[in-house]
Amino acid sequence: MSAEPAERVAVVVVTYNRADLLRGMLEGLAGLERAPDAVVVVDNASSDHTREVLEASRLPGLVAIHTTDNLGGAGGFRLGLQTAYDQGYDVMWLMDDDVVPAPDCLTRLLEVDGSCLIAVREDRSGALVEKAALRFDLRNPLAIRPKTASIDSTYATRAEMPATVEVENVAFEGFLVRREVIDRIGLPDASYFIFYDDVDFAIRARRAGFPIRAVRDAVLVRQLDFDQQHDLAGWKGYYMYRNLFAVHFRYGENALVRLKPWLVALAVVVLSPLRGGRAEARNVSRALRDARGMRTPPAR
Template identity: 35%
Template sequence: MKNNIAVVLVTFNRSDMLKQNLLSLKEQGNLTYFIIDNNSQDNTREVVDAFQASVDSPVHYFNTQANLGGAGGFAFGCEKALEHKDFTHLWLADDDVTFAPDCLENLIPYIDQKTILQPMRYAVDGTNAEASSTVIDLDSIFILNHKRNSVMGTSFENAKEPFGIQHIPFEGPLIPRSIFEKVGIPDKRYFIFSDDLDFSLKSLRNGFDIKCVPLAKMTRLRPAEPNYKPTDWKSYFVYRNFFRIHKEFGNNCFVRKRPYLLALMVSGYCLLTGNIKGLNIIKDAFRDGMSGDFNLDTKYIP
């Protein structure tokens, strides 16, 4: 079967990085583009228009008229792309990454309808930045971080052949249509953070595979910014979604209830350090992350 690939690219107020991203995608060959703009206030539209004029490929631009977050943008874009029945795969990308000229060429040999393929990520200085985990541990009781054995810093950095991972970022994964048909589109309720982990776990639990392809290379244009100190709006989503993953995917009652202990520990730290703002963030994150409808407190949307 011919592989018809659509790019689903989400962007928000990073037109300079978006320009670099699109130039790298232009090198990948014949693709169809679905560019989802979360209502940017910079010159994103001009960048897209210039790119559209420079390629023969179809370019579909959508302004969502609101900041839907990465999760909402990918949900919106995947839904639009999947309306076109001829696409066999969707290639998801944030605006702050670029792809090596032969990235897609090195993914193609491993394409099928049961495997998500993730390129290997590097930092701008050339060091390995692939933070995907080879193990997601939602069984063990006495751990705080369920993401185990990150690729970077391990022997997997030097791998030549594809190897299994259990977590993708929405930065470059090539995803078969069959997976969307089985597990659905990304859950827009996450807004940012852990939407990719939620999708990964659903895919694995439905019998699909995830592999990292080392010869397919891409670059992160800015460093990851994990923030585990509850100080700002991002912290709300870090903890809210962290709690949700445990509640939804914990393999035993202890793991599913672990958010109670984690919330108590972080709240205690906030009290000891006088971080009253952080205490309120954790309270809101716990309330919404553990809620039946996975509520979102709109005051934290920038």
């Protein structure tokens, strides 16, 4: 009997104005024990020396896509995944430009059965910093934040984890997806622009019958510290509110959960003199209005 053909793997990277981080990330890919068959890099209209870094790279199978506009992380990953999918790759492994995979990271992922897998992130000191949620609660209207437990809040170190851990959301940073998932649910929704596009994709995948597992021995090293305390009165705050509300409108499991964006928006406006001021109040009001227009996911 002939052996089954090996799966063809494409890495999909999205980058924006972080050329030096991108260089280190590409060097990490070049050092993988199991080399990917292609690396698709979406350069989101960077204005730094990203193009020069890509042109200097000798990574085999590198495909650089330079967009004329910044598509955001959501649009960049959609474009990169669409490119890899259209070229017939069996497995797509998504990356940001601020992580470096351990040499055996892809090997360890491909050893595990499953259509949706994630590598586990550590920081440069070896501390566990994987934020994927063990529980993302869209059923309890009293859960102010739907992420009620994460890997790094549950396990003190990566060594304490079981070999695989089922999770309910992901970051598009070390997420491996097989093409059968895209066959079933389609591509990420570019309308999110930034934040929650990965959460939306994970919810759709799980509801289509594809569990998501974190693979303990597949390690990614984050080169930057996590800083999730964004300015809710700034432009990122608008997207954080809008996209969180859109997820609740789309996937809330009961009417009270789908009502929660209205209550959150009201609370933010009432408390705005004590926190983000008028700018945050404007952000949350506009976010609520615009999220209502996102209640239906785009057709596959």
